[in-house]
Amino acid sequence: MSIPVLICDDSALARKQVKKSLPQGWDIDVGMVTNGKEALDYLRQNQVGVLFLDLTMPEIDGIGVLEANKAEKLVDFVVVISADIQPEMKSKVEGLGALAFINKPVNTEKLSVILKEYGLL
Amino acid sequence: MIDIALTEEQRDCLQELINVAMGQASDKLARFLNTFVHLNVPNIELVNFDSLPADFTENYAQQNLSVVSQGFYGNEGIRGESLLIYKVNTLDDVAKILGYEPGEISDNEQLTDISSILTTTFLNGLAELIENQLSYSAPRVVSSATSSLDDHLKQLSFDWDLALKVDISYMVTDYSFDCDMVLLIPGEAVKNIQLVLERILKEY
Numbered sequence: 063m064s065i066p067v068l069i070c071d072d073s074a075l076a077r078k079q080v081k082k083s084l085p086q087g088w089d090i091d092v093g094m095v096t097n098g099k100e101a102l103d104y105l106r107q108n109q110v111g112v113l114f115l116d117l118t119m120p121e122i123d124g125i126g127v128l129e130a131n132k133a134e135k136l137v138d139f140v141v142v143i144s145a146d147i148q149p150e151m152k153s154k155v156e157g158l159g160a161l162a163f164i165n166k167p168v169n170t171e172k173l174s175v176i177l178k179e180y181g182l183l
Numbered sequence: 184m185i186d187i188a189l190t191e192e193q194r195d196c197l198q199e200l201i202n203v204a205m206g207q208a209s210d211k212l213a214r215f216l217n218t219f220v221h222l223n224v225p226n227i228e229l230v231n232f233d234s235l236p237a238d239f240t241e242n243y244a245q246q247n248l249s250v251v252s253q254g255f256y257g258n259e260g261i262r263g264e265s266l267l268i269y270k271v272n273t274l275d276d277v278a279k280i281l282g283y284e285p286g287e288i289s290d291n292e293q294l295t296d297i298s299s300i301l302t303t304t305f306l307n308g309l310a311e312l313i314e315n316q317l318s319y320s321a322p323r324v325v326s327s328a329t330s331s332l333d334d335h336l337k338q339l340s341f342d343w344d345l346a347l348k349v350d351i352s353y354m355v356t357d358y359s360f361d362c363d364m365v366l367l368i369p370g371e372a373v374k375n376i377q378l379v380l381e382r383i384l385k386e387y
Contacts, residue, residue, distance in 0.1 A: 073195055073198060073199035073202070074192070074195045075192075075195055075196045075199045075383070075384070075387065076199050078387040079387055082387055118202065118206075118222055118223070144206065145202045145203040145205065145206030145207075145222075146206045146209065146210075146222045147206050147207065147210045148209060148210045148213045148219060148220065149213075150213070150219045151219075166202075166203045166206065167203055167312065
């Protein structure tokens with residue numbers, strides 16, 4: 063069965079970059095949303111296996127999504143893909159339950175390493 | 184006046200490139216200052232150079248300003264001038280952020296110091312993303328505390344068509360200082376940037 067994944071980023075280019083970087087042959091259904099509020103709405107209505115999450119976004123940012131997810135347990139695997147790459151931000155998102163942190167710009171190698179590490183691929 | 188508008192796709196692409204470059208610059212700044220830098224979504228806007236003074240006059244009404252200017256030159260006809268605009272009353276905070284004792288260095292040295300870090304880390308990141316390489320002229324303080332921004336802009340002796348405004352607000356954990364960064368880009372360089380953006384958009 064295909065794994066439902068959700069890509070959340072306010073930039074159309076960034077969403078396309080994530081989608082294009084997903085490994086070939088990974089059996090998934092891809093959903094896309096453009097901010098944290100849409101992500102939470104989507105997650106509350108749909109089963110999602112992996113969330114690829116940007117941090118700096120309007121409405122609700124990535125931190126807001128992680129906080130809500132920690133309380134509501136909407137999705138198990140969250141991979142943060144962010145331009146804000148400061149060590150303090152990395153430890154903050156890990157503390158909020160994110161599985162991994164990828165520095166933008168994303169590519170297939172960076173994604174594959176993480177997906178393999180957690181047995182998702 | 185050349186009329187060059189970015190398409191919505193090009194604007195989104197440029198915004199994302201700037202976000203990533205800004206993230207890298209903030210990370211470098213945070214490491215340099217040994218603190219955390221709060222990152223906002225930077226707002227970008229292309230404006231005609233002629234309308235720039237009015238835009239800023241409103242924002243900086245009744246303020247004494249310092250402006251630091253630094254030119255950049257790259258391959259593929261990409262060039263421009265970066266302006267960093269500070270409110271003068273933030274200078275003491277900038278000094279504290281940089282770790283200087285009062286009177287240790289002049290205001291102008293402080294400003295060129297921090298401006299160089301902000302400008303070159305940001306623009307180097309952007310250049311890497313578009314597979315370009317930039318060189319820089321030395322930063323220079325083009326303001327005096329008493330003249331208006333209008334005068335500053337008039338003192339810049341180049342002939343710019345468009346300005347790419349990037350509003351950056353750097354907030355550092357222990358101290359806060361805001362500055363605006365404005366990239367001034369001549370019309371033909373904007374066209375070259377559009378070509379680069381189209382090339383990136385085709386890859387995805």
